[in-house]
Amino acid sequence: MRDLIIVGGGPGGYVAAERAGAKGLSTLLIEKGELGGTCLNRGCIPTKSLLNSAKLYLHARESGRYGVRAQGVEFDLGAAMSWKNEVVGRLRDGVAASMRGAKVEVVRGQAEILGPRKVRLRGTQTVLEAGNIILATGSSPFMPPIPGAAGNPKVVDSTGLLDIKVLPKSLAIIGGGVIGVEFASLFSSLGAKVTVIEMLDEIIPFMDRGQAPLLRRGLKGVSFKLGCRVEGIDSGRVSWTKDGKAESAEADLILMAAGRRPNATDLSAPGSGLDSGPGGVKVDERMRTNLPGVYAIGDVTGKSLLAHSASRMGEVAVDAILGGSQAMRYDAIPWAVYSLPEAAGAGLTESQAEARGIDVKTSAVSLRRSGRFVAENGLSAPGECKLVVNAANDRVLGVHMVGAYASEIIWGAAAAIEMEMRPSDLREIVFPHPSVGETIRDAAWGLD
Numbered sequence: 001m002r003d004l005i006i007v008g009g010g011p012g013g014y015v016a017a018e019r020a021g022a023k024g025l026s027t028l029l030i031e032k033g034e035l036g037g038t039c040l041n042r043g044c045i046p047t048k049s050l051l052n053s054a055k056l057y058l059h060a061r062e063s064g065r066y067g068v069r070a071q072g073v074e075f076d077l078g079a080a081m082s083w084k085n086e087v088v089g090r091l092r093d094g095v096a097a098s099m100r101g102a103k104v105e106v107v108r109g110q111a112e113i114l115g116p117r118k119v120r121l122r123g124t125q126t127v128l129e130a131g132n133i134i135l136a137t138g139s140s141p142f143m144p145p146i147p148g149a150a151g152n153p154k155v156v157d158s159t160g161l162l163d164i165k166v167l168p169k170s171l172a173i174i175g176g177g178v179i180g181v182e183f184a185s186l187f188s189s190l191g192a193k194v195t196v197i198e199m200l201d202e203i204i205p206f207m208d209r210g211q212a213p214l215l216r217r218g219l220k221g222v223s224f225k226l227g228c229r230v231e232g233i234d235s236g237r238v239s240w241t242k243d244g245k246a247e248s249a250e251a252d253l254i255l256m257a258a259g260r261r262p263n264a265t266d267l268s269a270p271g272s273g274l275d276s277g278p279g280g281v282k283v284d285e286r287m288r289t290n291l292p293g294v295y296a297i298g299d300v301t302g303k304s305l306l307a308h309s310a311s312r313m314g315e316v317a318v319d320a321i322l323g324g325s326q327a328m329r330y331d332a333i334p335w336a337v338y339s340l341p342e343a344a345g346a347g348l349t350e351s352q353a354e355a356r357g358i359d360v361k362t363s364a365v366s367l368r369r370s371g372r373f374v375a376e377n378g379l380s381a382p383g384e385c386k387l388v389v390n391a392a393n394d395r396v397l398g399v400h401m402v403g404a405y406a407s408e409i410i411w412g413a414a415a416a417i418e419m420e421m422r423p424s425d426l427r428e429i430v431f432p433h434p435s436v437g438e439t440i441r442d443a444a445w446g447l448d
């Protein structure tokens, strides 16, 4: 009998497989689609590839300000899509190679769990057994039951929008979360008229409340309709109400970006006994489900719908299988929005800390303190770095940023939170100059 079967080959499943294989566990990975999962094939990577093309286009158009004259700048959607497909293909080959390197056997098919130690390949009589099972089946776009949405060719989800052949002149986005905001940035950079309709009174609900408006202001050409409830769609017209008043907008395409749901209901056979529901497969801090030897990781747990969370959960599950004692910690997981400008954060915001009854002190500095930021963005670009510190013990609880390079800097903030650093510790670290990251240190001096 094998040591481990992993169901799902996304960043949760393939990282768990690589770690398990490297530790000598005989491992089988079952994937019904493509290796790399949502992240590599229709999520993180294709969006970042297209966002990079859009940023290059915008930079080329605006380059005159920086002394570079470019004429006849055009965006070639077909070429940008080909580049995106090439990037995805190469990385997918890389995942396959790492599976071979770790001696992980990969099987194509849709698996369902029968109970502890047993999975079946759907549509076959093949039952596979292993000492342990890791469920890593991910999540799918949530399509709210909005009248006029189902079967409407103008309504797409994120997967559909990543494969369009013609650029829309106008795009309506239902949902102002990370996915909605990234697509808003992408298409507005390419000249589309973008309208984001969000039910809550602010975009990206987990962002610092002061920085979300900063991000919105930075997203040039995007019209945000906040506190608006979408009531229906008629061909390309989206109708919503705000404070009881009806409004609408017409668009060439409508992106449904109203969140994602764990693929938890369809993965266990009747009678498997797995404790799961629409909110996800239930797990403890070591990713153990209620069934002995069965673990769940990544989006399917509904705990943190991020690729790097999925990978870390995979490592924690493999550690548990190997008899270790690691536990999953969620308090310092960084997140990033790769829009133009970027936003990123790690740890608690001021309001999240206050909701937990933690007394905090904060320090916020403009990114214009950074010479590099000014040289590359000028003085009108929005940017801020904010530090949230526990007033009782002086430990860093959170770092939140809007502006260039935020996504590349934020891991350092996660490290500071994990290491329970104080602002005085940050002040003793030397940062490279000029860099945007220096603003974290500047913010720490603001708490002297």
Ligand SMILES: Cc1cc2nc3c(=O)[nH]c(=O)nc-3n(C[C@H](O)[C@H](O)[C@H](O)COP(=O)(O)OP(=O)(O)OC[C@H]3O[C@@H](n4cnc5c(N)ncnc54)[C@H](O)[C@@H]3O)c2cc1C
Binding pocket: 007, 008, 009, 010, 011, 012, 013, 030, 031, 032, 033, 034, 035, 036, 037, 038, 039, 040, 042, 043, 044, 045, 047, 109, 110, 111, 112, 136, 137, 138, 139, 158, 179, 263, 266, 267, 297, 298, 299, 300, 304, 305, 306, 307, 308, 309, 310, 338
């Ligand atoms: C447009 C978009 C952009 C995103 N951008 C980012 C980003 O920039 N950064 C970030 O951290 N996250 C991002 N995400 C989220 C990220 O993609 C997910 O958090 C991540 O992919 C979750 O990894 P996972 O391994 O849990 O699941 P997945 O990546 O969804 O992988 C699950 C795999 O399981 C397979 N599977 C499902 N059921 C079965 C079954 N029964 N049998 C066999 N195989 C099965 C699926 O085919 C899939 O390949 C983005 C998501 C989207 C949609």
